[in-house]
Amino acid sequence: xxxxxxxxxxxxxxxxxxxxxxxxxxxxxxxxxxxxxxxxxxxxxxxxxxxxxxxxxxxxxxxxxxxxxxxxxxxxxxxxxxxxxxxxxxxxxxxxxxxxxxxxxxxxxxxxxxxxxxxxxxxxxxxxxxxxxxxxxxxxxxxxxxxxxxxxxxxxxx
Amino acid sequence: xxxxxxxxxxxxxxxxxxxxxxxxxxxxxxxxxxxxxxxxxxxxxxxxxxxxxxxxxxxxxxxxxxxxxxxxxxxxxxxxxxxxxxxxxxxxxxxxxxxxxxxxxxxxxxxxxxxxxxxxxxxxxxxxxxxxxxxxxxxxxxxxxxxxxxxxxxxxxxxxxxxxxxxxxxxxxxxxxxxxxxxxxxxxxxxxxxxxxxxxxxxxxxxxxxxxxxxxxxxxxxxxxxxxxxxxxxxxxxxxxxxxxxxxxxxxxxxxxxxxxxxxxxxxxxxxxxxxxxxxxxxxxxxxxxxxxxxxxxxxxxxxxxxxxxxxxxxxxxxxxxxxxxxxxxxxxxxxxxxxxxxxxxxxxxxxxxxxxxxxxxxxxxxxxxxxxxxxxxxxxxxxxxxxxxxxxxxxxxxxxxxxxxxxxxxxxxxxxxxxxxxxxxxxxxxxxxxxxxxxxxxxxxxxxxxxxxxxxxxxxxxxxxxxxxxxxxxxxxxxxxxxxxxxxxxxxxxxxxxxxxxxxxxxxxxxx
Numbered sequence: 150x151x152x153x154x155x156x157x158x159x160x161x162x163x164x165x166x167x168x169x170x171x172x173x174x175x176x177x178x179x180x181x182x183x184x185x186x187x188x189x190x191x192x193x194x195x196x197x198x199x200x201x202x203x204x205x206x207x208x209x210x211x212x213x214x215x216x217x218x219x220x221x222x223x224x225x226x227x228x229x230x231x232x233x234x235x236x237x238x239x240x241x242x243x244x245x246x247x248x249x250x251x252x253x254x255x256x257x258x259x260x261x262x263x264x265x266x267x268x269x270x271x272x273x274x275x276x277x278x279x280x281x282x283x284x285x286x287x288x289x290x291x292x293x294x295x296x297x298x299x300x301x302x303x304x305x306x307x
Numbered sequence: 308x309x310x311x312x313x314x315x316x317x318x319x320x321x322x323x324x325x326x327x328x329x330x331x332x333x334x335x336x337x338x339x340x341x342x343x344x345x346x347x348x349x350x351x352x353x354x355x356x357x358x359x360x361x362x363x364x365x366x367x368x369x370x371x372x373x374x375x376x377x378x379x380x381x382x383x384x385x386x387x388x389x390x391x392x393x394x395x396x397x398x399x400x401x402x403x404x405x406x407x408x409x410x411x412x413x414x415x416x417x418x419x420x421x422x423x424x425x426x427x428x429x430x431x432x433x434x435x436x437x438x439x440x441x442x443x444x445x446x447x448x449x450x451x452x453x454x455x456x457x458x459x460x461x462x463x464x465x466x467x468x469x470x471x472x473x474x475x476x477x478x479x480x481x482x483x484x485x486x487x488x489x490x491x492x493x494x495x496x497x498x499x500x501x502x503x504x505x506x507x508x509x510x511x512x513x514x515x516x517x518x519x520x521x522x523x524x525x526x527x528x529x530x531x532x533x534x535x536x537x538x539x540x541x542x543x544x545x546x547x548x549x550x551x552x553x554x555x556x557x558x559x560x561x562x563x564x565x566x567x568x569x570x571x572x573x574x575x576x577x578x579x580x581x582x583x584x585x586x587x588x589x590x591x592x593x594x595x596x597x598x599x600x601x602x603x604x605x606x607x608x609x610x611x612x613x614x615x616x617x618x619x620x621x622x623x624x625x626x627x628x629x630x631x632x633x634x635x636x637x638x639x640x641x642x643x644x645x646x647x648x649x650x651x652x653x654x655x656x657x658x659x660x661x662x663x664x665x666x667x668x669x670x671x672x673x674x675x676x677x678x679x680x681x682x683x684x685x686x687x688x689x690x691x692x693x694x695x696x697x698x699x700x701x702x703x704x705x706x707x708x709x710x711x712x713x714x715x716x717x718x719x720x721x722x723x724x725x726x727x728x729x730x731x732x733x734x735x736x737x738x739x740x741x742x743x744x745x746x747x748x749x750x751x752x753x754x755x756x757x758x759x760x761x762x763x764x765x766x767x768x769x770x771x772x773x774x775x776x777x778x779x780x781x782x783x784x785x786x787x788x789x790x791x792x793x794x795x796x797x798x799x800x801x802x803x804x805x806x807x808x809x810x811x812x813x814x815x816x817x818x819x820x
Contacts, residue, residue, distance in 0.1 A: 175583040216569065273570055
């Protein structure tokens, strides 16, 4: 029963998001962004609703969604920590920093800590190459980081 | 009129605590009962000094940086302060620049139309509205402006193709998918002077007969997205965008679209597919986007820097812009000094400085204080240059001649602790992660590249593996559909050529070190 209600809610919320974007040219990415913003991932029920309303096949919507690293099919942890792996950050010790964080948190890229608090994702450039190494905790940017500073970021979030 | 202070809202400043500095500053001013306004400006581009606080005085703005919240009280006490750098405009790093595209960035409140107009805003658009489309295109062609995204294709020629193409609907697409490591100039303009991009796109629209524009940018740039969206709303309300651009017969409106973490979407055809709501798969060319672009319509796809340079060209004239630069590289280029470098930030200058000047005289050498071993110019697909090539001048052709590219003008500096074999492996790994999968040389070649480099690292018949790697790189260069697979060999082969010692093999050529 609870599952059914949840599924209906997802359909309803997704329909409302589609209403907002339907008039746009090429509305699929804006819709997927909003769906993920709403649920934290793109649920299968939302995918089916989008396909139905945009007159696309489920495979087409799935194909688009799965192409882009941003979209998830499972919920992330309560917080997402994106650590830059690109060259400018490497030149300032970014690779060691990433290794240290993975060791400290006890997880690898794309994994979530056992308490469900933090999901660790690699990111290839945040445009903060002049204050490397850089990371993003949820929507917030941080530069000139070291191991202690990153661990503090993790401590600060609930 | 009370005191005026500036604290940047640029993402690089925010990432090092500008918001907390601004809050502390506001609290302290309130406590002291000082009548003051804090303006959140764009960044001046001296990122090693961020957060850079400026205080307006009769002589001009005085710069303090890098400011921590704990420095704020002392800063307001007046007198000599260890973080004071004197008049901002007199700081050598800024004074040596030629700021055309970035003339307002860091000076104005990014979302103030009043500031924008006070600093020559919309003069280019006003002039364009008095001209015929063909005259505008001619001016842009005469200015010598070339695509600042990396390819360096003449902007005016692209516009002319779209102008002449038949189509009920045409589009201006701004490629703001700035994914190259070592670059942030697009982000800085969107966050620091968004109206200049709006103005440039409106001029492009009028020039080619397009009524709709899209800015395709990155989800990694949330601040740029928010500021651009606000700026578009303001411009619409002011009649700059909409059914009648500044009261003219021209209609032009625009929207911001966010990508979703795929690097390859910076390639123009992949970007168009993504805008259409599809997988960001690269399209074969021809047809050129100028003929069959977004939704099959004639489309101008230009980089942020190209479009943001158009207003000053229209305002000051093609000749004014063309007179800067060297050879076939006209105008100015916003160079981004990044990675392990002391004076990191944005440096806009006419083409023609050498890497030596940029890295040492302007950049101050490495931040770590160790010797420079290599620089990568042009993003993850750009070549690594050793110090022996630092006499190369910053110019499209000079870099091509030495098997490199200026790309989006990012320079990443590495000190002598870098292992170039690792950098080569990363280039292949990055290509494998980001490949759209459409063509085999890129999709499979990059995976094989990683494997071959791993065998070299293990010392497994390195000489033969190097031969294999060279052959593989040739195949990727020649056989890939777009620049991702086609240029990934550049960082690999340049590492191998210039730093053979890191590959534990004999030098490929005598020229290498």
